[in-house]
Amino acid sequence: MTATTPMLTVENLGKSFRGLRAVNQVAFTVPRGDIVALIGPNGAGKTTTFNLIAGALPPSDGRVVLDGEDVTGLGQAAICRAGVGRTFQIVKPFAGLTVEENVMVGALRHDNGDVEKARAASRAILDLLELGDRAKDPAQTLTLPDRKRLEVAKALATRPKLLLLDEVMAGLRPVECDRMVAILTGLNKETGLTILLIEHVMRAVMALSHHVVVLHHGEKIAEGTPAEVTSHPKVLECYLGEDHG
Amino acid sequence: MTALLQDRRAVLLLGLLAILALAPLAAGDYMLSILITVLLQAYLGMSWNVMMGFAGQFSLGHALYVGLGAYAGGALFVHYGTPPWIGAFAGMAVSAAVGAVIGTLGFRFKVMGVYFALLTIAFAEFTRVLFDHWGWVGASSGLFLPPAANNSPDNLWLLRGSTTMFYYVALAMTAAAFWFCRALLMRRIGYYWQAIREDQDAADALGIDVFRNKMIAVLISAAMTSLGGVFLAFFNNNLYPESIFSMHRSIELMLGTIIGGIGTLFGPILGAVVLTALGEGLTILGAHIGIDGVKQIAYGICLMLILVLKPGGLWPWLRKLLRLEGDAR
Amino acid sequence: MDATFFMNVISAGLLTGLVYGLMALGLSVIFGVMRVVNFAHGDMMVVAMYAAFLLYTKLGIEPVPALPLVAGGLFVVGYLLQRFLINHFLGVTEHIQFLLLLSVAMIITNVVLMVFGPDARNIQLDASFESYSLGFLVLDKVRVIAAFTAGGVAALLWAFFRYTTTGTAIRACADNPVGARVVGLNVEKLYAITFGIGTACVGAAGCLLLLLVDVHPHLSSDYTLLGFIIVILGGLGSLGGALLGGILVGLSEALSGVLIAPSLKSMFSFGLLILVLLLRPQGILGKKP
8 A cells, every 4th residue: 555545535435224314425535644523413424424434334335445445344343453443432341341451352453362462552552541540440430531531542452544533522621632632643643543533522623633524414515624614604504503603 | 469469369279279189088978979069060150151251141051061961971971881081072062063053043143132041041942852852862761871880999081980089070170160261261362252241342343253252152161061061971870851951950050150250260169169058058957947948948038138239249249358359350 | 633633723722822922921011111031930820820729729719700819919929029129130131130030930939839739730610621612623611711811811901001091101111211210200110010910911821721731830930931932932022922922832832742742842832932033033023123
């Protein structure tokens, strides 16, 4: 793959649920090393689009190309192995395991399943996300903001080329939100990690993303730099009357 | 600090093993046979625990694998004089194959939770009725293993001999199973199983091959369980489909593990001790009172009390009491 | 074996199946509303059969008139059981619930065993020896009575869920317990009533089945399994499904009993169960989850 191959290309992606069109003809690319945000009002089809990319749902039509490789309909585990790490909007910690073990599960696919190496990797990621001091606690004791961070940690542990973040800022206080933005920006700068995120917190979107794609009623209505989309007439139209403004 | 805590566990474990190894010096045959019951219950509980406790797949039909192992070992011995340790391979292979069928059907068709449990019962009951009508294994009138001649020396290879010999075999099997489970839990597959148990979808999203890892759990659990069945056949010398494949056996088999602490390493052992002690104690009590059903009723009440008071099992609670913290298992 | 014989076997299986269906209905109602799998179901069935047995032998009340008494009694048992025990276990994992109901079952079976001993009991009514002739069909009178009464009880239950406020409230709880709580329904009480209704169904079915078979304490686990097979076949939580499942199992038992061997009849039921679990896990009449 050359440096110019986009990390992710989504072509005419569509999904119907019993005749209901949740996502329709959505197409965009995520260039290598970029941070791209997917925004839109509630019910715009953002999470469905995510699930289609991550393989949690099979698309009704269209293609998903990861780093030049067609991964359409491969299934979540296979797409993860191909290099996509994802978080869940409704967090899914392994409640009975410790925080450290949660992250180890993601890391164990590497280094021939060496448990001690996975533990070390887990500690490094937890330290990065400022969860290091909770490492030995059961995941079920974490607060929601910490669970959001744990989601990111688990996804990072799989060593993804592309990180999919589904509303990881929701419920975070402004200070915590800024910390998360700093961490993600740092990762992107230092390791060149490509990130695609769904976000409602506009200050995070503005601070993080190089490029923004706007969905409404399952269709892409605009894309561009953060400044461009926020002044785009169609975007303003769909957000007016909603409370997101 | 962690090393010290680890040591305390190891010390406890080795101490227990030493006491058990020396037990035949002090205990009579009756006591030994009770201890064999405890060990076998612990062994079978650990086998079930691999599938349910570690990987979270609820099997309510594990008597199926006990029966397959028992009949494979027993029938080959009766008909061809095959030594049990060879017969055990056949039993384990058959059990693993049947487990593979149930697992493939259940997991591929997405039969989950209670429904999966019912699927396992259905297979066990189906097999029970099948064996009830299969002449080669004695059908419903049973299969009998020729007992060893009186005063003949212990024959470990053919598993014919004294209670003491059976006791040591049971002890070795239980200790090996404990070590094996511990090794599984500390490896990658152990972490994968627990992740699948806690949240299958999240495990899938981390790139884990959920189907494959669940299948491995079923195969290992089935094979381990059937080895217990072989032992049971040679210890009891008689086999009836009605009792060996019964749902009561499936229930009994998992009871100790749930009481002791599901998904833990010590749980099945502790549960086996508690349940057997309770059973024996209540038998004595029942004999004093002179009414037959009292034992079972009291057993049911005790079970209910444990569930109400310690739904997570006794071991997690006892571990805290003994300050053996550090590792959650 | 001629056609007439088969028609008779089939109609007998069909009629018995309706009684099975009523038994399974109880299981289905409890699961449908609370997601609790009642592993003590068969034990309650046996209790009901013994209660009907006692009422007849001691007081001379025949099983059909005794039905409201037994059903009422079991309603109270179910209500209290849910209120004071099972309610604390609603959120917990399946295996713990399973074990809890198993311990309930263990206690019930052994109390029954203590009181009545292990021997089989049955009752003989005048009607037991009578039959109806419809052309070439010969139907046992008690079987017809049992089947029609079972159908009647099921219809009452349907009307209850359909037309009464309590019935509607229970359906609301089943659909959305949180929502039901939000609009001010007393979910605990409704759950207790539901459990009571479930056990009352078993009570009614027990009275009727006593007309057809002998009772002994160790029947309990057979009936529990039978109940599961039926509701899975028909679809858990579906009233019509439970009756349909009951009829199918009644038919398969009757037919495999005469065609192959009576001792093999349960194998066919289990085979049927496996097929349905794999091919249509929601049951024949069940809705897709």
